Amino acid sequence: MSALAQDNDSKKGRPRSDASKRAILDATRRLLNHTTVQKLSIESIAKKAGVGKTTIYRWWPSKASVAMDAIFTQPGFQNIVPTTSSAAEGIHIQLQKIVTQLNGKNGRVVAQIISEIQDDYEAVEAFHKSFMQARCFQLAKLVDQGMKSGEFRDDIDIETTVDTLMGPIIFRLMSGLVMTENYADKVMDAVLPGIKA
Amino acid sequence: MSALAQDNDSKKGRPRSDASKRAILDATRRLLNHTTVQKLSIESIAKKAGVGKTTIYRWWPSKASVAMDAIFTQPGFQNIVPTTSSAAEGIHIQLQKIVTQLNGKNGRVVAQIISEIQDDYEAVEAFHKSFMQARCFQLAKLVDQGMKSGEFRDDIDIETTVDTLMGPIIFRLMSGLVMTENYADKVMDAVLPGIKA
Amino acid sequence: MSALAQDNDSKKGRPRSDASKRAILDATRRLLNHTTVQKLSIESIAKKAGVGKTTIYRWWPSKASVAMDAIFTQPGFQNIVPTTSSAAEGIHIQLQKIVTQLNGKNGRVVAQIISEIQDDYEAVEAFHKSFMQARCFQLAKLVDQGMKSGEFRDDIDIETTVDTLMGPIIFRLMSGLVMTENYADKVMDAVLPGIKA
Amino acid sequence: MSALAQDNDSKKGRPRSDASKRAILDATRRLLNHTTVQKLSIESIAKKAGVGKTTIYRWWPSKASVAMDAIFTQPGFQNIVPTTSSAAEGIHIQLQKIVTQLNGKNGRVVAQIISEIQDDYEAVEAFHKSFMQARCFQLAKLVDQGMKSGEFRDDIDIETTVDTLMGPIIFRLMSGLVMTENYADKVMDAVLPGIKA
DNA sequence: AGGTAACCGAGACGGTACGTCACGTCTTTAC
DNA sequence: GTAAAGACGTGACGTACCGTCTCGGTTACCT
Numbered sequence: 001m002s003a004l005a006q007d008n009d010s011k012k013g014r015p016r017s018d019a020s021k022r023a024i025l026d027a028t029r030r031l032l033n034h035t036t037v038q039k040l041s042i043e044s045i046a047k048k049a050g051v052g053k054t055t056i057y058r059w060w061p062s063k064a065s066v067a068m069d070a071i072f073t074q075p076g077f078q079n080i081v082p083t084t085s086s087a088a089e090g091i092h093i094q095l096q097k098i099v100t101q102l103n104g105k106n107g108r109v110v111a112q113i114i115s116e117i118q119d120d121y122e123a124v125e126a127f128h129k130s131f132m133q134a135r136c137f138q139l140a141k142l143v144d145q146g147m148k149s150g151e152f153r154d155d156i157d158i159e160t161t162v163d164t165l166m167g168p169i170i171f172r173l174m175s176g177l178v179m180t181e182n183y184a185d186k187v188m189d190a191v192l193p194g195i196k197a
Numbered sequence: 198m199s200a201l202a203q204d205n206d207s208k209k210g211r212p213r214s215d216a217s218k219r220a221i222l223d224a225t226r227r228l229l230n231h232t233t234v235q236k237l238s239i240e241s242i243a244k245k246a247g248v249g250k251t252t253i254y255r256w257w258p259s260k261a262s263v264a265m266d267a268i269f270t271q272p273g274f275q276n277i278v279p280t281t282s283s284a285a286e287g288i289h290i291q292l293q294k295i296v297t298q299l300n301g302k303n304g305r306v307v308a309q310i311i312s313e314i315q316d317d318y319e320a321v322e323a324f325h326k327s328f329m330q331a332r333c334f335q336l337a338k339l340v341d342q343g344m345k346s347g348e349f350r351d352d353i354d355i356e357t358t359v360d361t362l363m364g365p366i367i368f369r370l371m372s373g374l375v376m377t378e379n380y381a382d383k384v385m386d387a388v389l390p391g392i393k394a
Numbered sequence: 395m396s397a398l399a400q401d402n403d404s405k406k407g408r409p410r411s412d413a414s415k416r417a418i419l420d421a422t423r424r425l426l427n428h429t430t431v432q433k434l435s436i437e438s439i440a441k442k443a444g445v446g447k448t449t450i451y452r453w454w455p456s457k458a459s460v461a462m463d464a465i466f467t468q469p470g471f472q473n474i475v476p477t478t479s480s481a482a483e484g485i486h487i488q489l490q491k492i493v494t495q496l497n498g499k500n501g502r503v504v505a506q507i508i509s510e511i512q513d514d515y516e517a518v519e520a521f522h523k524s525f526m527q528a529r530c531f532q533l534a535k536l537v538d539q540g541m542k543s544g545e546f547r548d549d550i551d552i553e554t555t556v557d558t559l560m561g562p563i564i565f566r567l568m569s570g571l572v573m574t575e576n577y578a579d580k581v582m583d584a585v586l587p588g589i590k591a
Numbered sequence: 592m593s594a595l596a597q598d599n600d601s602k603k604g605r606p607r608s609d610a611s612k613r614a615i616l617d618a619t620r621r622l623l624n625h626t627t628v629q630k631l632s633i634e635s636i637a638k639k640a641g642v643g644k645t646t647i648y649r650w651w652p653s654k655a656s657v658a659m660d661a662i663f664t665q666p667g668f669q670n671i672v673p674t675t676s677s678a679a680e681g682i683h684i685q686l687q688k689i690v691t692q693l694n695g696k697n698g699r700v701v702a703q704i705i706s707e708i709q710d711d712y713e714a715v716e717a718f719h720k721s722f723m724q725a726r727c728f729q730l731a732k733l734v735d736q737g738m739k740s741g742e743f744r745d746d747i748d749i750e751t752t753v754d755t756l757m758g759p760i761i762f763r764l765m766s767g768l769v770m771t772e773n774y775a776d777k778v779m780d781a782v783l784p785g786i787k788a
Numbered sequence: 789a790g791g792t793a794a795c796c797g798a799g800a801c802g803g804t805a806c807g808t809c810a811c812g813t814c815t816t817t818a819c
Numbered sequence: 820g821t822a823a824a825g826a827c828g829t830g831a832c833g834t835a836c837c838g839t840c841t842c843g844g845t846t847a848c849c850t
Contacts, residue, residue: 017821020822036316038315038316041810042812043810046823051823052822053812053825054812055823058822111315112315114312114371115311115312115313117312118233118308119235119236119309121373153390157383160384163365163369163387164365164387167360167364167365167366168357168360169364170372171367171368174315174367174371175367187357190353190354190358190361191361191388192391193390193392194388195387207798208843209797209798209842209843210800211798211801211840211841211842212800212841212842213800214800214801217802238831239831240831247802250803250833250834251800251802251834255800405817406816406817407815407823407824407825407826408824410826414827430710432709433710435806437805440828446830447806447808447828447829448807448826449826449827505709508706509708509709512702512703513630513703515767547784551777555781558759560758560762561758561759561761562751562754562759564761564762565757566754568705568709568765569723570709570712581755583751584751584752584755585755587744587786588782588784588786603847603848604846604847605793605794605848606794606795606846607795608795608846611797633837634835634836637798641797644798644799644838645798645839645840646796649796
């Protein structure tokens with residue numbers, strides 16, 4: 001069960017309709033092909049999904065949550081951890097995967113989700129839990145591992161280093177600037193010399 | 198004249214009221230102390246400023262534009278170019294100024310503006326023109342200057358380097374993460390070793 | 395159900411609120427004591443009735459429709475058919491009732507409704523259905539009955555005769571001229587000699 | 592000078608522009624071919640006439656006044672008094688002229704003017720002065736003349752008789768009902784038998 | 789001849805109301 | 820007890836006109 005939505009713990013009564021859930025997420029995905037998260041409305045999702053508004057409100061606290069569920073449960077949006085020989089290579093692969101995930105349509109939607117969330121603390125938390133945290137944590141782990149193995153210098157600040165890896169990507173994402181497919185390489189070229197032992 | 202609002206080039210007819218303009222920007226600034234850009238409404242600005250809604254719509258295309266005008270015309274939000282001995286020092290000072298500008302209340306508002314803008318291409322352009330461009334361009338110039346003077350390596354990619362400088366700041370800004378006053382130093386420590394000759 | 399408003403035929407969903415309907419018509423009646431139909435606004439009705447504007451728009455197509463519903467559903471505005479010995483007496487009574495209904499406050503409102511309606515074909519139809527038709531039809535029936543019983547001449551034009559009965563009343567109503575309580579008698583005196591056998 | 596607009600009594604200063612006056616009335620007439628008096632706006636007249644709004648407000652108190660000036664100064668809208676042998680014939684001709692004037696496009700506009708005026712006492716007065724009064728007064732004079740000459744009975748109420756002549760026409764005008772070209776004949780047939788000696 | 793008073797066009801201004809949209813809640817019936 | 824349907828109060832949207840105002844300019848008359 002996703003962390004974005006409520007749980008259905010009760011045993012009594014009619015059980016939650018999985019058909020409805022699927023219809024809602026499908027409708028959301030389809031609508032996001034033609035509009036932005038900002039212009040998306042609970043009402044339009046409900047109508048397109050053939051579902052009552054209350055059903056959506058029962059399980060998700062906001063349209064941003066629905067959008068997150070719709071986007072992050074798509075195939076290709078998991079944060080699968082690679083096994084590599086060197087820390088640098090691991091970081092490179094990880095960055096490449098993130099760039100791929102955030103390029104094109106999906107990237108726009110993620111940018112819109114980040115935007116939509118700005119004044120909702122709980123949603124920010126949910127977003128970090130379901131997207132940022134895992135990716136950043138893994139980068140941090142790889143940096144740490146590189147430091148311990150002697151591949152990287154031992155006096156670098158892990159947190160800031162992760163920022164210089166993720167930051168540029170998010171920066172370009174939010175700026176609406178073009179992000180070429182080889183942008184991960186560029187970031188690696190820029191950051192690696194500064195941390196190599 | 199700001200790039201955010203229409204101009205009043207015509208000589209005919211009643212001239213634009215400066216009092217109204219000031220009242221609108223003042224009201225916006227005061228309202229932004231208590232709400233977010235998202236929750237701000239043209240109607241509330243008009244009411245607080247004692248102004249007709251049409252007067253706002255006449256000169257600004259959206260509430261985000263008003264917010265930008267209100268924030269970026271504040272004292273302390275100019276991008277004054279420092280003269281320094283070394284490129285590194287120039288970059289450092291520039292980053293510090295940006296961190297200062299984006300820390301606290303104003304930073305939240307800028308984050309909200311970036312958010313509010315996501316589905317409006319024209320507004321994104323306006324934002325970059327009035328905030329990002331000057332700051333990024335200057336960083337690029339400093340990097341370039343450092344390369345030419347031999348202070349930095351001559352094989353670095355300027356654009357990506359600028360991304361590694363600005364990216365972390367924007368990343369933390371949009372993530373709602375804490376950004377300590379010395380965050381500029383941290384970014385410098387992380388990035389400088391990679392570009393020094 | 396009045397012809398002025400939409401119907402709520404569907405069985406599904408939350409049923410129409412009778413409390414809101416009553417509140418709207420009451421508020422309209424109270425407001426019409428202090429203003430004209432022209433100066434009446436949907437917004438003021440909504441505010442006074444403690445109701446959303448959309449609720450009004452859902453059931454009535456225009457403020458004139460609301461006004462009609464408010465006025466014509468008042469007690470004393472029904473077109474009750476009298477049983478009389480002679481056609482002339484029936485006509486007289488009918489005219490007297492109409493004059494009574496259109497004298498004073500209510501008359502002003504009806505005049506304003508007729509005015510408000512002038513550029514809305516559908517509303518004109520609705521007005522005739524809910525006010526004019528029944529009254530004119532009954533006058534026509536009485537004239538016809540008088541012709542058949544030999545009380546009136548048999549070569550008169552029913553439609554035009556009804557016009558000479560209703561016409562003067564509406565004429566004075568729309569002209570803002572005084573209409574004394576005995577105006578019905580005057581019209582009878584003027585028209586009857588021309589149609590008596 | 593029309594009774595509808597202000598006068599230009601002052602001798603000093605730039606004199607009133609006749610070109611503007613004509614442009615305003617022309618524009619109004621052209622606009623009234625495509626809309627109603629209700630939907631007409633001072634702003635649209637000003638724009639179409641190439642004239643400042645203030646110029647209109649300076650000379651006319653309301654759009655209804657402008658419309659009256661535009662309509663009633665057209666050729667064919669004068670109330671020329673005929674000389675006839677009998678009172679009945681004079682009345683007949685007068686009614687026919689009124690029906691002709693109020694049939695078709697112009698009739699619709701007059702109906703709209705009457706409507707537009709309802710809550711403006713001054714405008715009602717102006718309307719009666721420039722349209723109703725002359726026509727009703729002449730009918731009254733003819734009725735009076737017929738009574739005195741023995742053509743009509745001597746116990747009829749002049750005012751109410753005029754009402755039975757004008758009333759039906761205004762009634763049909765305001766009701767949006769068809770008014771055939773021979774409607775004057777019908778009214779004569781209905782009213783004359785009741786007043787003939 | 790110059791001053792000045794009233795006109796004119798343009799168009800910005802503070803307002804009011806419009807009719808629409810989406811919100812999140814509520815109240816039905818149906819399953 | 821969950822669901823679809825849809826009415827409800829609320830609040831903001833962006834637009835249209837209102838009637839007023841302030842500009843720069845343009846006539847005319849009156850010293």
